[in-house]
Amino acid sequence: MKHCKSFSLGILFVLFGLSSCVDEISNTIETDPYFDLKGFVEENIQKVDNVEVAKVSQIQEEKKEVKVVYSIKDWEEEFSIFKEADINKASMLQSYKTTTSDEGLTHEALPNSKEKVKFVKVTYDDGAVSSVSIKIEDDNLFYSTTTLAAIYIDNATKLFDHYSIETTQKIWFLDENNMKIEGTIVAKD
Missing domain, CATH: 1.20.5 (Single alpha-helices involved in coiled-coils or other helix-helix interfaces)
Structure with a gap:
């Protein structure tokens, strides 16, 4: 006992x-200290599988317009820059200043930060994400590159509506190279 x-x-x-x-x-x-950009993109590309997109690609002055149907894999490739811009990494915890308001939030690299992602801006409409924009810069002795990209959400459907990705690259001794991609969802299932 x-x-x-x-x-x-x-x-x-x-x-x-x-x-x-x-x-x-x-x-x-x-929870992640910063906006979960990677998770946001991964979740939302599932909703636009097999949709038609009017796409305009421009390299320097040469423009090409096509209509394509994007699978999830195509979206992952097209939006890889957004997933790469995810700043929720332990090494980046002290690298950004966050400002918030009712209209949105901004994670901006601190002035002394060496991070390539310069900002992630999220705007809200009635509490839902209406757009996400990013800026990435990389600069060294041989080249510099700047990418500005944005995704816009349709307020009615809450699905991707259109997007743009623009990159300017300058390689030492060569002319500046400008590339731009714009896409608009034409038909939703």
């Missing part, structure tokens, strides 16, 4: 200890 009581007390202490560990673990699980 004495062993049963001490065994029961031992189990009680172990259970209490485990429950406090579980509480401690659940309290340390944190």
Whole structure:
């Protein structure tokens, strides 16, 4: 009987200890400190699988217009720049200043930061994301590149409506290279 009581007390202490560990673990699980751009893009491209897109590509002065039907894989490739611009990495935690308002939020690289993603701007309409824009810059001795990209959401359907990706690249001793892609969703399933 004495062993049963001490065994029961031992189990009680172990259970209490485990429950406090579980509480401690659940309290340390944190949400991303910055807007989850990668998750946002991954979630929303699922909603526009197999839609028709009017796409305009421009390299320097040469323009090409086509209509294409994008699969999820095509969207992943087209929006890879947005996924690359995700700033939710441990190494970036102290690199950005966040400002918020009812209309949106901005994560902007601090002046002394060496991060390539210069800003992520999110605008809201009635509490839902209406657009996301990013700026990425890379500069070294041999080349410099700047990319500005934006995704716009249709307020009625809450699906991607149109987007633009523009990159300017300058390689040492060569002329500047300008590339731009614009897409507008034409038909939704």
